[in-house]
Amino acid sequence: MANLRTSPLSRRGLLAAGGAVGLGAVLAACGDGDEKTSDSGKAAEKSGPWSFKDDRGQTAEARSVPKNIVAFIGVAAALHDYGIEVKGVFGPTKTADGKPDVQAGDLDISKVEVLGNVWGEFNVEKYTGLAPELLVTAMWEKDALWYVPDQSKDKILKLAPSVALWAAQTTVPKAIQRHEDLAASLGADVKAKKVTDAKAAFEKAAARLRAAAKSQPNIKVLVGSASQDLFYVSLAKTSADTLYFQELGVQFVEPKVNEAGFFEELSWENVDKYDADIIMMDNRSSALQPDALTSKPTWAQLPAVKAGQVIPRTTEPIYSYDKCAPILDALAEAIEKAKKVS
Template sequence: MPNAHHSPLSRRGVLAAGGAVGLGVALAACGNSDDDKGEPGAADDVKAGPWSFKDDRGETAEAGSVPKSIVAFTGTAAALHDYGIEVKGVFGPTTTKDGKPDIQAGDLDVTEVEILGNVWGEFNVEKYAALAPELLVTAQWVEGELWYVPEQSKDKILKLAPSVALLAAETTVPKAIRRHADLAESLGADLGAKKVTDAKARFEKAAGRLRAAAKSRPEIRVLVGSASQDLFYVSLAEMSADTLYFQELGVRFVEPKVNAQGFFEELSWENVDKYPADIIMMDNRSSALQPNALTSKPTWARLPAVGAGQVVPRVTEPIYSYDKCAPILEDLAAAIEKARKVA
């Protein structure tokens, strides 16, 4: 993930660096099934013949048969993997500098996929073409823009295969999960597999737990943060799919005075204590500085939430499967349940 803090703050670059966007809708249900299969996977009776899928841009991707050679943004590929749909290539944060899987790779075996680009602005069109792609899948944070598909090579890329974009903004976690599941099902996934239905049940239980925790601790205020070397970003909860959903469940967030783009407020490290908070949720992406890298900043160390050990990771770009989103709800519920009022 590139550090867009070092370049002019375009709306797209800002999203890649420190903030996340989204407006939302309420929980969308996923169909149940009595199927007792132990693992998710492509159904044996995938329909032959033409395939189509209407994406969140309102555009319909079409193919003569169900696409098999799929290339996707890393986090989207990880969600498809959880439903048993594998991709041939990925783009976006996939491996860290030491070669380990990036947080956004989820359970993907990063050694088994072609990595077309690992940072912002990187997408190897020649490698993409060599995969004979039948479908390109990514997220949409800003209308008209495909996440991690470089603007300068977008036209070449989109000529090679149909594309699908799934909302990461103007949605909430449950609806985003549903849309990823819809796509996976169209590609042959069995949503009745036991692993999928068990994960859905866990997610719904976790949502109930978070709602109960927020209701029982109304005094707890949560700050949504992201750190760079020079600035600390405080995000507005309602502008992100995850935190908007948490807000709908009753979590109370700090409300910063956002910039003109509306997503977050930039604070100097001298002013990082502007907003009292009992819990700080810190952007866990590889593009952001993590709490262990902030120990040299005295103003950070003096924050009450830091002193109380009430700093928790924020999965800023969730992998939209029930399996990966349930723990996010559980972890925030646990943090609120045991938090001390410190601000």
């Protein structure tokens, strides 16, 4: 994968490589048609026209509920957790060794058409061949469709209605609700036991994280992402996950962000600029992972690293209760066990 951090790309390109994002409001959904629940956890066939108002404020419409769905990999994984399957995906789906990317969740990637695996890659011919009835993706900046290339966007959007859901300018619970709204409109049974159990686990994990933060108020967390030449420190309030953690009481390092307002770029010589007790590291395949940083002496000398208090950060969560509950539990556990080292 090209080093998107050091290439002259748009802010979206930098975000794809591991930046952070901003805060705002979420719009309401709407769906039409009669619905009957099946024992399988997915609703029975819905009749009549379908519509859904997305987070751009645009309403996608169809004569019937879309079946041939193509989605950004993380959104596809969230829909899968609600029992809605897609025909095709785009975005980080496979690692270099062919295994599922972290953003694929429980999705069986062998059963979907992969239209693109890296930033800027989207096979329009394959997309057309799927006879798409709906395109769904995330939105980190207003009206910018995540991993839909600008150069082919107009051609892609002519082929099927589209839905964009905030991955920024929101919080984790709001983002989950919007993905659930979409899944329900597509026929998911959001009152199925699997879903309600996952929601209960999420709420329990949120309470645990709040309690952990309250019991360890002096523990400070740094949100980091690494490339070969630079270390990025993200501002917590500009991303859906860390903003929510902040609302639950977690204390974060506040970097002096660049003009884009999302993160500060540090050279490896200056990686010790901020004191931190826990470091959360971007887990995406576009970022270097901690085991690849052992050759960098300044990294090894950081107090949190020496104390073994480095944990993964799921920078692009899969917005279902099932996938977000473990994220909250992991951070809660880290804070519960953390020693003050800064």
